[in-house]
Amino acid sequence: MRKQIGTFDAFDETMEKMRGEGILLIAGVPPNPMTIGWGTLGYVWSKPVFVILVRPNRYTFELIENVKDFTINVLPKGFNQETAICGTESGRDIDKVAKCNFDMKHGECSNAFYISQSVIHYECRIIHKNKVDPGTLEPSIIDTYYEQRDFHTIYYGEILGVFKT
Amino acid sequence: MRKQIGTFDAFDETMEKMRGEGILLIAGVPPNPMTIGWGTLGYVWSKPVFVILVRPNRYTFELIENVKDFTINVLPKGFNQETAICGTESGRDIDKVAKCNFDMKHGECSNAFYISQSVIHYECRIIHKNKVDPGTLEPSIIDTYYEQRDFHTIYYGEILGVFKT
Numbered sequence: 392m393r394k395q396i397g398t399f400d401a402f403d404e405t406m407e408k409m410r411g412e413g414i415l416l417i418a419g420v421p422p423n424p425m426t427i428g429w430g431t432l433g434y435v436w437s438k439p440v441f442v443i444l445v446r447p448n449r450y451t452f453e454l455i456e457n458v459k460d461f462t463i464n465v466l467p468k469g470f471n472q473e474t475a476i477c478g479t480e481s482g483r484d485i486d487k488v489a490k491c492n493f494d495m496k497h498g499e500c501s502n503a504f505y506i507s508q509s510v511i512h513y514e515c516r517i518i519h520k521n522k523v524d525p526g527t528l529e530p531s532i533i534d535t536y537y538e539q540r541d542f543h544t545i546y547y548g549e550i551l552g553v554f555k556t
Numbered sequence: 557m558r559k560q561i562g563t564f565d566a567f568d569e570t571m572e573k574m575r576g577e578g579i580l581l582i583a584g585v586p587p588n589p590m591t592i593g594w595g596t597l598g599y600v601w602s603k604p605v606f607v608i609l610v611r612p613n614r615y616t617f618e619l620i621e622n623v624k625d626f627t628i629n630v631l632p633k634g635f636n637q638e639t640a641i642c643g644t645e646s647g648r649d650i651d652k653v654a655k656c657n658f659d660m661k662h663g664e665c666s667n668a669f670y671i672s673q674s675v676i677h678y679e680c681r682i683i684h685k686n687k688v689d690p691g692t693l694e695p696s697i698i699d700t701y702y703e704q705r706d707f708h709t710i711y712y713g714e715i716l717g718v719f720k721t
Contacts, residue, residue, distance in 0.1 A: 431598030436697045518694040529683040
């Protein structure tokens with residue numbers, strides 16, 4: 392049974408996992424988890440937001456561009472292999488949900504799916520997006536992360552609910 | 557004596573104050589504190605960041621556009637009047653630092669000034685900026701916050717250090 396918790400109650404755990412194995416973004420149908428290691432949390436336009444970045448060449452980009460809602464899934468310890476698969480394989484080639492034996496559930500307060508094995512999950516609705524601007528980005532960051540010049544789109548998801556097992 | 561703390565150790569206190577009276581952004585010279593109520597914290601490009609928004613008509617916008625560094629100042633209880641002044645008055649018209657009796661100090665690890673009365677302060681260096689995109693922003697947000705169509709510039713400050721009294 393999952394219970395709803397305060398918007399930022401799981402901030403520390405989310406950041407720690409995000410900087411470690413990564414956390415899983417799911418948007419659209421079919422549900423296709425993608426591992427992310429970057430994101431920010433806070434308030435914008437007086438709303439709590441989870442801000443995430445997706446590169447335009449990712450399958451998740453095709454999916455998220457056509458929906459409003461996404462979930463962020465924080466898996467428990469012991470799922471490093473699954474997180475690695477969802478960070479390196481593409482949903483264009485394999486069914487990551489099947490390969491990882493993830494149990495998918497429909498969101499509690501959104502139209503996105505979440506992984507029932509996650510210890511924490513966020514349900515978010517996109518209220519804004521913009522793009523990384525290469526013209527104002529620190530040149531060393533371009534060299535390190537954008538050799539292909541595949542600059543991320545940045546999605547601002549209003550946090551509708553945060554749930555914990 | 558201020559001591560350096562972990563990057564996100566003061567997240568809860570910062571968010572609580574930000575959503576209450578507000579926290580103070582200082583960029584450029586002369587140091588001109590501006591109260592902000594919105595911002596996000598997390599990791600982008602593997603760096604810890606404090607992301608803030610400034611409207612183009614603000615005096616702070618003129619200042620921050622010409623520098624790399626800014627500070628975020630979290631004042632203790634009892635400074636509501638000062639926070640209100642720094643949120644409503646413009647540094648073009650008055651010297652907010654003098655009016656609020658703020659004691660300004662040069663940053664510990666940046667070229668921005670901070671308020672020595674703050675209980676927590678962040679020192680940040682801008683590594684990216686982009687703009688709120690009205691074309692992708694939720695229409696109700698435009699109606700509520702952008703009647704003048706003065707869309708914010710969004711600054712990504714790498715967190716160089718966080719300090720606590």
